[in-house]
Amino acid sequence: MPEQFYFALEVALNGLLTGVMYSLVALGFVLIYKSSEIFNYAQGVMALFAALTLVGLQTGQVPFAELINAIFGTHLSHFGWQLPPLVAIVLTAAVMVLFAFLVERLILRHLVGQEPIILFMATIGLAYFLEGFGDLMWGSEIKKLDIGLPQGISETVESLTGKWFGYGLFIDKLDIAAAVVAGILVTVLTLFSQYTKQGRALRAVADDHQAALSVGISLRFIWVLVWSIAGFIALVAGVMWGAKSGVQFSLSLIALKALPVLMLGGFTSIPGAIVGGLIIGVGEKLFEFWVGPLIGGATENWFAYVLALIFLVFRPQGLFGEKIIERV
Amino acid sequence: MTSEAITHGGAMNPEGDGWVTPDGRHIGPVVLEVKNITLRFGGVTAIKDISFDIREGEIRAIIGPNGAGKSSMLNVISGFYHPQEGEIWFRGQKRPPMKPFQVARQGIARTFQNIALFKGMSVLDNIMTGRITLMRSNMVDEAIWWGRAEREELAHREAVEKIIDFLEIQHIRRTPVSRLPYGLQKRVELARALAAEPKLLLLDEPMAGMNVEEKEDMSRFILDVNDEFGTTIVLIEHDMGVVMDLSDRVVVMDYGKKIGDGPPDEVRNDPQVIAAYLGVSHE
Ligand SMILES: Nc1ncnc2c1ncn2[C@@H]1O[C@H](COP(=O)(O)OP(=O)(O)O)[C@@H](O)[C@H]1O
Ligand SMILES: [Mg+2]
Numbered sequence: 001m002p003e004q005f006y007f008a009l010e011v012a013l014n015g016l017l018t019g020v021m022y023s024l025v026a027l028g029f030v031l032i033y034k035s036s037e038i039f040n041y042a043q044g045v046m047a048l049f050a051a052l053t054l055v056g057l058q059t060g061q062v063p064f065a066e067l068i069n070a071i072f073g074t075h076l077s078h079f080g081w082q083l084p085p086l087v088a089i090v091l092t093a094a095v096m097v098l099f100a101f102l103v104e105r106l107i108l109r110h111l112v113g114q115e116p117i118i119l120f121m122a123t124i125g126l127a128y129f130l131e132g133f134g135d136l137m138w139g140s141e142i143k144k145l146d147i148g149l150p151q152g153i154s155e156t157v158e159s160l161t162g163k164w165f166g167y168g169l170f171i172d173k174l175d176i177a178a179a180v181v182a183g184i185l186v187t188v189l190t191l192f193s194q195y196t197k198q199g200r201a202l203r204a205v206a207d208d209h210q211a212a213l214s215v216g217i218s219l220r221f222i223w224v225l226v227w228s229i230a231g232f233i234a235l236v237a238g239v240m241w242g243a244k245s246g247v248q249f250s251l252s253l254i255a256l257k258a259l260p261v262l263m264l265g266g267f268t269s270i271p272g273a274i275v276g277g278l279i280i281g282v283g284e285k286l287f288e289f290w291v292g293p294l295i296g297g298a299t300e301n302w303f304a305y306v307l308a309l310i311f312l313v314f315r316p317q318g319l320f321g322e323k324i325i326e327r328v
Numbered sequence: 329m330t331s332e333a334i335t336h337g338g339a340m341n342p343e344g345d346g347w348v349t350p351d352g353r354h355i356g357p358v359v360l361e362v363k364n365i366t367l368r369f370g371g372v373t374a375i376k377d378i379s380f381d382i383r384e385g386e387i388r389a390i391i392g393p394n395g396a397g398k399s400s401m402l403n404v405i406s407g408f409y410h411p412q413e414g415e416i417w418f419r420g421q422k423r424p425p426m427k428p429f430q431v432a433r434q435g436i437a438r439t440f441q442n443i444a445l446f447k448g449m450s451v452l453d454n455i456m457t458g459r460i461t462l463m464r465s466n467m468v469d470e471a472i473w474w475g476r477a478e479r480e481e482l483a484h485r486e487a488v489e490k491i492i493d494f495l496e497i498q499h500i501r502r503t504p505v506s507r508l509p510y511g512l513q514k515r516v517e518l519a520r521a522l523a524a525e526p527k528l529l530l531l532d533e534p535m536a537g538m539n540v541e542e543k544e545d546m547s548r549f550i551l552d553v554n555d556e557f558g559t560t561i562v563l564i565e566h567d568m569g570v571v572m573d574l575s576d577r578v579v580v581m582d583y584g585k586k587i588g589d590g591p592p593d594e595v596r597n598d599p600q601v602i603a604a605y606l607g608v609s610h611e
Binding site: 195196197200201203204206207208210211212213214215216217218219 | 406408427428429432433437438440444445446447448449456457458460461463477481520521524
């Protein structure tokens, strides 16, 4: 096999692993959209906020330290303890559940039955509020997120592929870990929605609100549940991305990576989000590898959108959506 | 209730509150009562000061021309609409304003005039979802005790299969409901409502848009449900003929007002009811 082939394979594999992350973020959008027809603009900022909270709790940061110091002239910054990663993760998950509860109580409940555009606007407001709130609570400097995830090039993969193909593939351990965690999360979510009472209720609400109410399902409860799950997905995405490139504002931009995935996979399809993420991940890396050098690189910023647009023109209903036939 | 027993041509119930119908079914005491209900939508008054009761075990029809306020009444009982005035008494207690899901959890199931099924699910899944209030397992349980959750699931499946047999829809149990013809969708919706094992079943025009044969089937199912499970049924129909065959007592509505209430023969011969129906008898 020519060396070029292995290069491409390596690039494709990296793309696949990145794609899993895109899938995960897209999944957060799809869940909320399906159950409440809200396009949650805040999904990316939720990932940032979750990651900030995780680092803050783990390193024992005093929340709102700057604010407190400004008012009382104190010099607080840290409590001086360090929480084990697992404890910090559980606590952060609890914070995201609380967040979901507040979103339902303070926003969704009051906007029931409003036009989707109004709800969308509300999530824009929510996004910028949460961004500012995260800054105020945990400070705006770049933070290092370290919960003991494996880092660096995987020697196992390199030596194994070296033995088999005579070419050692470079794969980042963190990418593998992220893909495994995302894979587990997707599996658990699928099992949950297919085989549990609450999962069934969630599917019912996603399908028809009136019918769901008539069989005794509380929409409010389902919304809190869905936003909690979306918060948990945001946490996982935030942790993986944060571990890779630090916790900072740009983390919230992973939402922008999920948009083309949604265009491709459809807003209401869970398999669409997963496959769409993989296609975009692999597509953008291969395109950058093959075509990038010819046209001056940096294609990763726009390629996903162009690919999604092309798909959209030919399959506006998304990868797995049923063809919409206009009846006249 | 001797006077009522007489107007129904039936004998007194041994319990003293209610009567036995000519075909031998027991009508019991009042389960639900609406008192002086008024419901307005902006300038439109959909229901004007209406009161009536529903007795255990009976088939209670609400009839009236289009736009009379029948569906609105059903929506008030099931918690989808909240009246500006009036009270609802359920099982001897005044009911506070409730959300539809809370009403459903009290054992009141319903179908919709414009079919509200879970379009993305199969027939079986739709009916299964109808049992959701009877499912006990919570999330933690399910994560820890797969075994128990599975046993419960099996019990629910069995109950659902019984309903499927009962309504003769075995052949479509795996079909996505969106692929079914209108008449069968109505039947699946009834199946889903039955799956909750309701005490009170509210049916909004279950026979609308059906052909004669389908109507006959549906009439038979409604009678069988009432007879075999003892389910109290409120039935909205605007076809007088169907109502005469099925119901024990009829409320007649017109322009949001109650213009008649009593057994079918009595109501049919009421001049006011005849007048209301004259203009729309072709419908
Ligand atoms: N959600 C609603 N909003 C506004 N008006 C309504 C609503 N539901 C019913 N109405 C009005 O109430 C009146 C009674 O309607 P409805 O209860 O559907 O009558 P029926 O079921 O007897 O045909 C009609 O004038 C209808 O337009
Ligand atoms: Mg109606």
